[in-house]
Amino acid sequence: MAIAPTFLRTLSSSVRIFPPIISPLVAPQNSVLPPIHHRRAFRLKGVSLVEKRKLGCCGVKASMATTAAEKGGDKKKVEVFDTEEDLAVSLAKYTADLSEKFSKERGAFTVVLSGGSLIKSLRKLLEPPYIDSIEWSKWHVFWVDERVVPKDHVDSNYKLAYDGFLSKIPLLPGNVYAINDALSAEGAADDYETCLKHLVKINVIDLSAASGFPKFDLVLLGMGPDGHVASLFPGHPLLKENEKWVTFIKDSPKPPPERITFTFPVVNSSAYIALVVAGAGKAGVVQTALGNSQNSDKLPVQMVSPEGELTWFLDKAAASKL
């Protein structure tokens, strides 16, 4: 993998924007999306099914339950797909629609990535029609969390996203905001927060009038089998951080131990959050998060409650205990 060793431009003495990632389009122009399998109606216990919606250009349908969250009156949608393939098709349409909306409204689309299997679930964006129709030049790409390792290290979330997604789309130079991996965890978190502050100042990132924290257009979150999101782990004091935008952890229970992460106030100031969860290994925690059981200590995933809209994208296996 070729990762340019130099930074493209320097915003301040400490803030660096990672190099341009411009590569040729890779998707064949005339390829067709694979056939979509049937899906069955699905009702979540304790959640009224109020809407069935046709999704996508490809005839994808999903059962979707919409419910008002218990507190705050915010909207939470849960979509369950027969297969992860169907989930990926729907996630691509959802992302493309938001890209169009924010590109028109704001002239920019700020997208926050996680690590893990999420990157693979974005693969349909690399195919027609999206590879051709999305205004990639409007995209600004961030990470909700990053492991403090070199960018070409196998553990790097940047490398994962670059290899599987970013290297295959024509983003503009300077619009991919990776951490400064030459710094300590603490230094990298400060550096990233300084970068976000600058981008808020120049109106690339929106600011939430309600919270005073940055308001990203779309945060794409994965979830660990323990219920962690970003690098916010169950029972960790960082769950309570309410001042910093970006912080660091040196004792992550999931290796590697040193990471930086957005804090909950930032995650929850977002306009849209997609929680993308697939596989039977996540069914227990999905049940805890979305079922009727009352757990006294909230899991991190249960603390996700955006200013805007939260949509769960589940495959049948992840939803099997609901």
Ligand SMILES: O=C(O)[C@H](O)[C@@H](O)[C@H](O)[C@H](O)COP(=O)(O)O
């Ligand atoms: O840096 C990380 O460790 C990841 O960002 C992590 O938070 C990931 O998103 C979840 O663990 C879900 O990962 P999977 O989808 O691969 O289970």
